[in-house]
Amino acid sequence: MKIQLALDRMEIAEAIELTRKVADSIDWIEVGTSLIKEFGVASVKELKRAFPAKTVVADIKTIDNARYEFEMCFESGADVATVMGVSPLVTIVACMEVAQRYNKQVMIDLLNTSAEQKRALMKYKEAIFCDHVSKDEQEISGSQNRGMKNGELLEDPDILVAAAGGISLDSIGKLRETLNPAIAIIGSAITKADNPAAAAAKFKQICLQEENLV
Ligand SMILES: O=C(CO)[C@H](O)[C@H](O)COP(=O)(O)O
Numbered sequence: 001m002k003i004q005l006a007l008d009r010m011e012i013a014e015a016i017e018l019t020r021k022v023a024d025s026i027d028w029i030e031v032g033t034s035l036i037k038e039f040g041v042a043s044v045k046e047l048k049r050a051f052p053a054k055t056v057v058a059d060i061k062t063i064d065n066a067r068y069e070f071e072m073c074f075e076s077g078a079d080v081a082t083v084m085g086v087s088p089l090v091t092i093v094a095c096m097e098v099a100q101r102y103n104k105q106v107m108i109d110l111l112n113t114s115a116e117q118k119r120a121l122m123k124y125k126e127a128i129f130c131d132h133v134s135k136d137e138q139e140i141s142g143s144q145n146r147g148m149k150n151g152e153l154l155e156d157p158d159i160l161v162a163a164a165g166g167i168s169l170d171s172i173g174k175l176r177e178t179l180n181p182a183i184a185i186i187g188s189a190i191t192k193a194d195n196p197a198a199a200a201a202k203f204k205q206i207c208l209q210e211e212n213l214v
Pocket residue numbers: 006007008030032033059133134135164165166167185186187188189
């Protein structure tokens with residue numbers, strides 16, 4: 001399982017400083033939606049400049065205007081950009097086309113998609129599919145991603161699955177037993193920890209234990 005560090009609700013300089021502390025324990029860097037909304041794609045550019053060897057995910061959560069937004073992300077150095085699965089299919093197709101042209105990847109965020117929408121999206125096999133429990137669901141309904149939501153739709157061995165939403169050191173084991181994503185997207189459990197480097201190292205240890213068991 002790879003770890004994607006989600007950077008949200010902070011300044012760009014803070015995001016870079018925090019990532020330096022945990023860089024050895026994480027695989028991918030997510031420039032969170034809040035950073036992109038507050039600072040624009042300059043946040044993507046600066047994170048990629050600081051960590052050129054890491055895969056940088058621009059969590060732009062596109063829902064329309066796909067060509068413009070995806071080109072902007074990839075021109076800024078993103079390796080992966082996100083689109084909402086609830087978007088019209090023409091938007092998803094446009095994202096796939098731009099990513100192919102730039103030789104980059106699309107992550108489809110399945111937040112609030114119906115089973116029917118998920119089934120329709122599964123044909124975009126080159127995409128990464130993200131099972132997502134939103135911040136509002138976490139904060140208002142006390143939910144957390146334990147991999148139980150429509151997991152069976154993501155069981156196609158050919159597709160790459162990511163999971164996000166309140167993943168913690170206590171919940172990652174359960175997530176592995178259920179959805180077992182290739183990529184665990186972890187934000188607050190690392191960024192808000194008293195010691196982010198120690199928290200990230202513990203997550204990495206859990207992911208490595210899993211690899212050794214395979
Ligand atoms: O996409 C996001 C919010 O929309 C976050 O990146 C995702 O939820 C991970 O952060 P956390 O672990 O704090 O929930």
